[in-house]
Amino acid sequence: MTSAEAKLKERVKELTCLYEVTSIIVNADYDQIDASLEAIVYCLKRAWQFEQVTEVFLKVGEYTVQTDDFKPNMVCLSSKIKVFNKLEGEVMVGYPSEKYSIDDFLIEEQTLLNNVALDVGNLIERKQIRDSEALTRRKMERTDRLHILGEITAGIAHELNTPLANILGFAELLTDKMTDKQSVRDLEKIMDSAIFSREIVKKLMFFACEMPQEMKRVQLIPIVTSVIKLLAPSLRDKKIKLVTTYENEDLVLQADTVQLTQVLFNLIMNAIYYSPENGIISVKVLDTENHILLKIADQGEGIPKELEDKVFEPFFTTKPIGEGTGLGLSVVHGIITSHKGTIEHEQNTPKGTIFTVNFPKL
Template identity: 70%
Template sequence: MVSTEAKLKERIKELTCLYEVTSIIVNSDYDLLGTSLEAIAYCLKKAWQFEHDTEVALKSGDYDIKTEEFKADMIYIKSDIKVFNKLEGFIKVGYPKKKYEQADFLEEEEKLLENVALAVGNLLERKQVHDSEAAIKRQVERADRLHILGEITAGIAHELNTPLANILGFTELLKERVTDPKASRDLDKIVDNAIFSREVVKKLMFFACEMPQQMKSVALIPVVENVLKLLGPSLRTKNIKLIKSFNEQKIELRADTVQLTQVLFNLIMNAIYFSPKAGKIHVAVDSNGKSIQIRIADEGPGIDPENEDKVFEPFFTTKPLGDGSGLGLSVVHGIINSHKGTISHSSNTPKGTIFTIDLPKL
């Protein structure tokens, strides 16, 4: 029979554990949550009746924590971890099978484990809320940056258009009056560079949604097929396998055909550029309710976490110098925005990037 003193000693251990667990949770750093969960596991280890033989396992999502001697064949009691009423893991407290029986666990210990599992679930809920708030804040900040960039870009584009038109016009006039072949070649170079600059300005105006649009009813699948046909040689050069999946053949939306083609061309061309040889690119089109979703997935190196918020900004590129101007994705973003749609990116599995476009259905 257990003495009153022994029972009191066990209650003190349990209360101390609960207090320490609460302190750990209150002082948790959401970026170092694994460290807090490990501290909770070792805190539980000290609270059990036979603490020198007690081992703890805690698993939830990406967290898988075990004390040194925890083994799968131990006898144990277990309590589930629930996050927003959804089962997300468990905590097990065990003894070596050779020395103990299930009856050696105390009823109070089971209640303690339930309380700790509940507290861990609450901590994980707060972590999810914190992460969601941080993600929303980043999205708002990014939208603000892009809006400001759009206004600045539109102003720059308008300011550059007139001098570029003058350069082209006066250069053409000079070409008519110049007879020296070398001078004529130099003037041709001026014209070529002015035309290139004008194309950059045009892309800037696309990004800023300043280009006039010809919106009409467009059949989406033929546009996608046409872009894939145009890019066929590039796919074959790198021996890339193209996977297409369209849940409907007759999908219509209100769009500018030229701009929609430019969006698809840019995204698929990027996927080809970053894909390894003999890789795969998946182009999927889904029509659900009032929206259309286009997904383009590659098996490239993916987007560095440090660059995730910059990919749609003008002049940002990870391509080597001379391979890209950094305007492709910013133009895509501007066009999709002007079509009242959204574009986002996520990681592919096991590697690569997925760009997802959501557009309103006709």
């Protein structure tokens, strides 16, 4: 009778564990998934026959959770955790090896462990689906915003071109007629401001994809080398070392040479601006089966997490007033998109930012 009662007690513990694990997963906060995994670990600890000495270890993906006294040399039952049919971790339940052996585990306990491993895999799958949906939604929202802003800025750019041309033209005519040196200097300031404004209009038109493209086969490495030479004085001023890595010197793209130069210039110039003195900038061109990857890494302070979704938005800049228009990366994004490529950023190690441009091969 005692044996039957003991067996019934163990089954109740196992069923309670499954119920609690299911409840934890149903109510899981996907932004605090480690807390849910920890709760599952302690549910397992209570479900085993000798719960006073039971210890649990769980690892899945980037998450690792264990009870306080778990040790690698314990005698353990284990079950693999799969996420989308790919092995991503395991869960282990153990007893102290000096007092217990594998025979002290119940057959039903292995079944319970397998079920929990399956549930944990399902939990991680749901989190990944949720994260993927959120990322896709953010990308769509950003694309919509950029499309609307593109239409607005194209209109603004066209409207500004004529008055700016008039200001510049009449200022030049007046300069030829003026004899007073102070007046000439004032007119030169007007012309400089008009030229600066015209450059901003150009950037607006690049962003709106209104500039005509001359797409042709171009070699990438010579363009990268040319841009680096142009920026050599800026690199010297901050004593920055630029390291290049080219997997293939003969890579060819279907691209607009001027726009491709502008992309490289903006990205490397940004890296210089945010790099500390005596820092290192890395420029890598990687050759994959279907794509050409361009990676530009700096050792600056990096992009704060709360600003990660804004870096490609037009008119957004972290530079002081007068030092940036907030159009550089917007223009870069627009050009790369028009070349059927993509651009992403990630954190560098130990600090800084890596921008990765992905161009399709011919």
